[in-house]
Amino acid sequence: xxxxxxxxxxxxxxxxxxxxxxxxxxxxxxxxxxxxxxxxxxxxxxxxxxxxxxxxxxxxxxxxxxxxxxxxxxxxxxxxxxxxxxxxxxxxxxxxxxxxxxxxxxxxxxxxxxxxxxxxxxxxxxxxxxxxxxxxxxxxxxxxxxxxxxxxxxxxxxxxxxx
Amino acid sequence: xxxxxxxxxxxxxxxxxxxxxxxxxxxxxxxxxxxxxxxxxxxxxxxxxxxxxxxxxxxxxxxxxxxxxxxxxxxxxxxxxxxxxxxxxxxxxxxxxxxxxxxxxxxxxxxxxxxxxxxxxxxxxxxxxxxxxxxxxxxxxxxxxxxxxxxxxxxxxxxxxxx
Numbered sequence: 001x002x003x004x005x006x007x008x009x010x011x012x013x014x015x016x017x018x019x020x021x022x023x024x025x026x027x028x029x030x031x032x033x034x035x036x037x038x039x040x041x042x043x044x045x046x047x048x049x050x051x052x053x054x055x056x057x058x059x060x061x062x063x064x065x066x067x068x069x070x071x072x073x074x075x076x077x078x079x080x081x082x083x084x085x086x087x088x089x090x091x092x093x094x095x096x097x098x099x100x101x102x103x104x105x106x107x108x109x110x111x112x113x114x115x116x117x118x119x120x121x122x123x124x125x126x127x128x129x130x131x132x133x134x135x136x137x138x139x140x141x142x143x144x145x146x147x148x149x150x151x152x153x154x155x156x157x158x159x160x161x162x163x
Numbered sequence: 164x165x166x167x168x169x170x171x172x173x174x175x176x177x178x179x180x181x182x183x184x185x186x187x188x189x190x191x192x193x194x195x196x197x198x199x200x201x202x203x204x205x206x207x208x209x210x211x212x213x214x215x216x217x218x219x220x221x222x223x224x225x226x227x228x229x230x231x232x233x234x235x236x237x238x239x240x241x242x243x244x245x246x247x248x249x250x251x252x253x254x255x256x257x258x259x260x261x262x263x264x265x266x267x268x269x270x271x272x273x274x275x276x277x278x279x280x281x282x283x284x285x286x287x288x289x290x291x292x293x294x295x296x297x298x299x300x301x302x303x304x305x306x307x308x309x310x311x312x313x314x315x316x317x318x319x320x321x322x323x324x325x326x
Binding site: 022023024025026027030031032033034035036037038039040041042043044045046048061064065067068069072076079080082083129132135136138139140142143147148150151152154155156157158159160161162163 | 185186187188189190193194195196197198199200201202203204205206207208209211224227228230231232235239242243245246292295298299301302303305306310311313314315317318319320321322323324325326
């Protein structure tokens with residue numbers, strides 16, 4: 001909490017130093033840009049909460065998906081978390097190096113790995129899940145109970161129909 | 164268009180190869196994750212459209228913001244596009260190397276740069292803007308005219324209130 005208010009203060013100071021208000025031009029009207037800005041702000045808020053407990057938000061979705069799908073392959077994990085395989089590799093390398101995830105070669109395909117959590121991975125996930133729960137409560141308060149269902153429905157529609 | 168249908172085909176094949184359906188556990192219910200998946204899907208769709216014209220979607224917001232705010236500093240640009248300064252640096256280095264953006268040192272602060280578009284930058288932005296317009300039309304069709312205003316209002320509320 002101390003850290004997050006310090007971050008906010010730093011942000012305001014920098015914005016002030018930058019001077020004149022920024023013109024967003026056509027971006028302002030576009031859903032694609034508005035969606036990206038909301039996602040960046042939400043991710044940044046979740047990052048601050050997890051840094052406060054010495055964790056890293058990039059690990060959260062990967063750890064949860066491995067916990068829910070023990071033995072999952074790296075390819076399936078990348079797809080499930082909406083990343084391409086190359087951007088998942090450094091996240092996984094970091095998780096393995098920190099002893100949170102175990103990589104085991106499969107017998108039938110020597111090039112493929114099956115992933116699972118170590119006991120330390122289970123502990124880290126529990127801490128991150130508590131953070132994520134706090135973050136969700138903050139989002140829910142902002143969105144409001146009346147708008148929530150419709151908002152989530154549109155987000156899911158975008159995920160499944162855009163191509 | 165040829166490339167985008169090829170990409171979709173590749174995605175389906177890989178998903179099939181991965182086998183059993185993925186369990187998302189608590190992620191499935193969380194707005195934060197749903198927001199991220201929608202943003203990743205939307206960005207990927209915009210990427211495919213811009214690759215079809217030999218462009219890169221990461222450049223679009225930066226080029227637009229520089230065009231709308233000639234002389235903008237790198238710090239102000241990072242803030243306006245919701246990125247931290249370190250993740251903006253490689254995007255800008257690439258734009259300068261390709262001759263789309265000009266960096267000029269300011270007289271009053273030798274460490275600061277002012278950014279502006281070159282004539283090639285103006286041309287690249289015009290092509291990317293046509294792509295973005297197409298992408299917006301696709302998003303609008305998916306969201307639907309009735310849901311659009313409420314959806315955008317919630318996204319803006321998240322950007323301004325989450326902390």
